[in-house]
Amino acid sequence: MSGHDERKAWGYALLTVLFWSTVATAFKLSLRFFAPAQLLLVAVITSVLLLGGILASQRRLAVAWRTLSARPGHFLLLGTLNPALYYLLLFEAYARLPAQQAQAINYTWAIALSLLAVPFLGQALRRRDLVAIVLAYLGALIIATRGDVLALHFDSVTGVVLALMSTLIWAGYWLLNARQQEEPVLSLFLTFCCSLPLILLACGILADFRLIAWQGWVGALYIGLFEMGIAFVCWLQALRLTRHAARISNLIFLSPFLSLLLLRWFANEPIASATPLGLAFIVLALLIQQWRRKTAAD
Template sequence: MAKNESKALLFALATVLMWSTVASAFKLTLRELGTAQMLLVASLTTLVILTLVAAKQGKLGQLWPLLKTRPGYYLLLGCLNPCGYYLVLFAAYDLLPAQQAQALNYTWAISLSLLAVPFLGQKLSRFDALAIVLGYTGVLVIATRGQPWTLDFVSPLGVALALASTLIWSGYWIAKTRHQDDPVLSLLLGFALGLPGVIGALLWQGRFDFSLSGTLGAVYIGAFEMGFAFLLWLSAMKLSDHTARLSNLIFLSPFLSLWLLSTLVGEAILPSTLWGLGFILAGLGVQQLAKLKQQQK
C-alpha cells in the first residue's frame, strides 16, 4: 500500500473521534441492556461488518484454511476478545462512573509492559518502571476520588474489574504477537469463535428484554468501537511511516470522552479524575517517548 501521510492522519483522527464516544455509548446503553445483551448485539454487528470487509477484499475463502492451521489459537483469541475483555469491561462500567472506568482502562499499555516480561521475555526499562509508577498512582487517585491515603474506593469490585480488563486486553495482544496472520481475518475468526461464550453469558444472566434504544446503542458500539475503528486505525498505520507520532493522537481521546460524558451522560467530572488521568497519560507519554527514541536510533 502506497504511503499517504495526509490520509493516514485523517483516518487516525476519525478513529480517535470514534473512541471518544464509546464511554458515553457504554454508559447510556447499560441503562437499557445487561452486559451480555449489549455484547451479543455489538459482537454480531462487528461480525457482519468484518464479514463484509473480508468478502470485499476477496478473503472469505481463506477463513477455513486459516482456522484449520490453528483452531485452538483462534479459540483463545475469541475467548479473550470479545468474550472475556468486553464482558469484564462492561461490568466495570456498570459498577463505576464512566469517567473512572474509562480512565482506568487507559492503563492497558502499562499492563502490557508488565505482562511482556513473563510471556515475551522482555525486560522492564527505566522508562517502563517510571510509566508503571505514574500510571498506577493515577489509578489510586481516580479510584479513591482524590484521597489515596484513605484507600476508600467507590466500588472495589468495579476498580478490580476495570484493571482486570486491561490485563485481558494486554494478554490478547501478546497472543496476537505469536502469529502475524491477516488482521481482518484474525479478528473475524476471534469474534465468530467467541460468540458461543457471549451467548452462554446471556443465558446465565437471563436477561432477554432487548429495548430498541438499547439495541441501537449496542449496534453503535459494535460498529464504531469494535469494527470501523479497528479498520480505520489499521489503514492509518499502513499508510504512514510515522506510526509512533500517529499514536500520540490517542492522547486526545480521553479529554474528548470526558467532555462527552459530561454533555451526554450528565456526569460531573471530578478534579480527581483529571489529576489521575494526568498521571496515567504522563506514564503513557513516557512510553511513547521511549518508542520515538528507539525509532530514531
C-alpha cells in the same frame, strides 16, 4: 493500498480518535438498558457482520475458513480473551463505576502489558518502565478515589477490580496476538466468530435474551459498528498510509480528554476535579513508555 498519503492518514487517524472518544459514553448509556452480557452479544454479532461483509467484498471468506480450519484452537483462545472476557469484564466495570473511572483504569492496559512481558517474554523492567508503572497506577488511584488517595474510598471496589482485570486480559490478548501472521481484519473476524458460543453462554447464565429496549439496540449496534469495527479499520488505514506511525499514534492521547467532555454533555456525568489530574498522570506514563520504545529502536 500502496503508497503514502499523509493527509488521508491524518484524516483516518482523527476519525478513529473521534470514534474512540465516544466509547465511554456509548458504554454508559447502553448499560442503562442492556445487561453487560446482552450488550456484548449484540455488539459482537454486529461487528462479525461488518467484518464479514468487508471480507466478502474482498472475496476472502474462503481464505478465512481455511485459516480457521488450520488453527481453530488459536482463534478460540483469542476469542475467549477478546472480546468475550475482556469486554464482559469491562462492561461489568462500567456498570458499577462512573464511566470516567472505568475509562481511566482501562487506559493502563499498556502498563499491564509491560508487567506481563516480564514473566511471559522474559523482558526486564527498566527504570523508565518502573516510573511509568508508578505514575499510571497513581493516576488510576487518584481517579478511582476521587482524589482522596489516603482514605482509599472507592465508588465500587468490585468495579475497580474488574476494570484492572480487563487490562490484564487485554494485555494478554495482545501478547498472544503479536506473533500471528494473519491479516488483522481477517484475524479479528475469526476471533469474534469463535467468541460467540461463549458470549451466548454468558448471556444465558448472567442475563437473558429479552433484548427489548430499543435504546439498548442503538447503543449495541453503535459499539459493534464503530468501537469494534469501523474504528479498527480506520486505524489500520491510517497506519498504512503514513510514513510517521509514531506521530499518528500520539493522537490517541486526545481520546480520554475528549471522552470526558462527551460524558459531561451526553451522559450527564459530572467530571470530578481529580479526574483530569489522574488522566494526566496516566498519559504521562504512556508517553514515557513510548519514548523508551523509540530510544530503544534507535
